Amino acid sequence: MSKQNIGIIGLAVMGKNLALNIADHGYTVSVFNRSGEKTEELLAECGTKNLKGYFTIEEFVQSLELPRKIILMVKAGNAVDDTIRQLKPHLVQGDIIIDGGNSYFAQTIGRSKELEADGFYYFGVGISGGEEGARTGPAIMPGGDEKVYELIKPILTDISAKVDGELCCHYIGRDGAGHFIKMVHNGIEYADMQLICEAYLILKSVLNMSAPDLHEVFKEWNQGELNSYLIGITSDIFAKKDIDSNNYLVDMILDVAGQKGTGKWTSQVALDLGVSIPTITGAVFERYLSSDKDIRVAASQLYGNGVKPEQKSTDFVESVRKALYASKICAYAQGFSLMLEASRHYGWTLDLSSIAKIFRGGCIIRAQFLNKIAEAYQDEPELANLLMNSYFKDAIEQYGQAWRDVVSTAIITGISVPGFSSAIAYFDSFRTQTLPMNLLQAQRDYFGSHTYQRIDKEGTYHTQW
Numbered sequence: 001m002s003k004q005n006i007g008i009i010g011l012a013v014m015g016k017n018l019a020l021n022i023a024d025h026g027y028t029v030s031v032f033n034r035s036g037e038k039t040e041e042l043l044a045e046c047g048t049k050n051l052k053g054y055f056t057i058e059e060f061v062q063s064l065e066l067p068r069k070i071i072l073m074v075k076a077g078n079a080v081d082d083t084i085r086q087l088k089p090h091l092v093q094g095d096i097i098i099d100g101g102n103s104y105f106a107q108t109i110g111r112s113k114e115l116e117a118d119g120f121y122y123f124g125v126g127i128s129g130g131e132e133g134a135r136t137g138p139a140i141m142p143g144g145d146e147k148v149y150e151l152i153k154p155i156l157t158d159i160s161a162k163v164d165g166e167l168c169c170h171y172i173g174r175d176g177a178g179h180f181i182k183m184v185h186n187g188i189e190y191a192d193m194q195l196i197c198e199a200y201l202i203l204k205s206v207l208n209m210s211a212p213d214l215h216e217v218f219k220e221w222n223q224g225e226l227n228s229y230l231i232g233i234t235s236d237i238f239a240k241k242d243i244d245s246n247n248y249l250v251d252m253i254l255d256v257a258g259q260k261g262t263g264k265w266t267s268q269v270a271l272d273l274g275v276s277i278p279t280i281t282g283a284v285f286e287r288y289l290s291s292d293k294d295i296r297v298a299a300s301q302l303y304g305n306g307v308k309p310e311q312k313s314t315d316f317v318e319s320v321r322k323a324l325y326a327s328k329i330c331a332y333a334q335g336f337s338l339m340l341e342a343s344r345h346y347g348w349t350l351d352l353s354s355i356a357k358i359f360r361g362g363c364i365i366r367a368q369f370l371n372k373i374a375e376a377y378q379d380e381p382e383l384a385n386l387l388m389n390s391y392f393k394d395a396i397e398q399y400g401q402a403w404r405d406v407v408s409t410a411i412i413t414g415i416s417v418p419g420f421s422s423a424i425a426y427f428d429s430f431r432t433q434t435l436p437m438n439l440l441q442a443q444r445d446y447f448g449s450h451t452y453q454r455i456d457k458e459g460t461y462h463t464q465w
């Protein structure tokens, strides 16, 4: 009997849709899930001649052609190690395991080393796009041995999203590089979502906008430079009615944010690598703070909800749009600075222009302005920060006044804008020639003899203050 081209383990949202996507592209796919029900459901619902289901790991592995290519789409963490442990006794040298979940990149580096020592290949492949992306074309970020990549490249590139005829799948680097980029993608996703939520809060609080008004505003914004998947779905969300209450559904959803940890990892790694990403980290903190609902309700009774905003004309909507765009530039600048530093630290030689191009299709942060980011890194691959590029400089300068007006209105009236305000603070620190760290260095030297450097001569100094 002929063997199948590729196998997928894990048939929840992502695995199931990836399996169907791969089968649609003419490949034969074997599927396996820890609990057999999901396999049965998939075969019953959407069985195609290219898809075969198995109920033991052994039969699943035996069904695959050599070298075997097995995609893991299981929960990140222990589930990946459990699955590898079960697979290993049935594999032969040269077989390839492709971890397509949101695994932590440092674990991917460890797993790669361990499996490669046993003669297997391990790929950490970031896949983004949620259910729809997995089914119709996700963004794909593969990390692993570049020569072995040639064996899985045809399948990955066939199923990936394409933008302007270009693939949203590009080899990233060895071992954990693909998962690192997916992690930072998610960190940027957190910041982008937080900024959009703040724009919503400002428009709702200052201009009293209702869900249908906001639907129109976001729909219009999606026609211009803010055009992106997240702005598009936000517009759709504001149009959705709740069947139970007949209110708009967004107004019926509890304001407590969930998270699975990739934003937290991005922030932790940035602290380790010494890169400032306050808008991304602020977005993580805001999700934490949101989950303390009871204390927030008590505090709002204690302190009130801020002061009533002064009347604003509808021009204010345009100012919020500009403030959102400027803040978004800063958030992406932070994410890309982190990738640049990781590239140096881990020796990955990341191609940031290609990475921006991958993000243009299939994934959650896909946005028109990624073309500008791709161009910026194409012109200058070692660009220290996106804010040094002329397109972004012009945008920030043109929108600077509106950005400051919106943030000051929010702060004066007590509207919570941690994303907008951290973005502006990041920009102001970034462009400040002399920060007050001279005083900080003096303080450190005063209490701890930590020494300081001088502006007028070389060397290290200590003073008896």
Ligand SMILES: NC(=O)C1=CN([C@@H]2O[C@H](COP(=O)(O)OP(=O)(O)OC[C@H]3O[C@@H](n4cnc5c(N)ncnc54)[C@H](OP(=O)(O)O)[C@@H]3O)[C@@H](O)[C@H]2O)C=CC1
Pocket: 009, 010, 011, 012, 013, 014, 015, 033, 034, 035, 038, 073, 074, 075, 076, 078, 079, 080, 082, 083, 100, 101, 102, 103, 127, 128, 129, 130, 131, 260
């Ligand atoms: N959902 C999304 O939008 C996206 C998810 N991802 C990532 O892709 C991966 C898959 O995501 P998703 O499809 O949402 O599924 P989940 O993250 O919800 O994981 C569920 C799957 O993992 C399996 N599983 C859980 N524990 C184990 C275990 N110990 N051993 C073997 N299998 C186990 C489940 O099997 P069982 O049915 O038996 O419980 C099921 O198939 C995750 O890493 C996720 O972070 C990436 C991009 C987007």
Ligand SMILES: O=C(CO)[C@H](O)[C@H](O)COP(=O)(O)O
Pocket: 102, 127, 128, 129, 130, 186, 258, 259, 260, 261, 262, 263, 363, 364
């Ligand atoms: O990887 C993804 C998209 O690219 C997931 O949708 C993401 O994990 C969602 O993250 P969280 O649950 O932390 O909001």
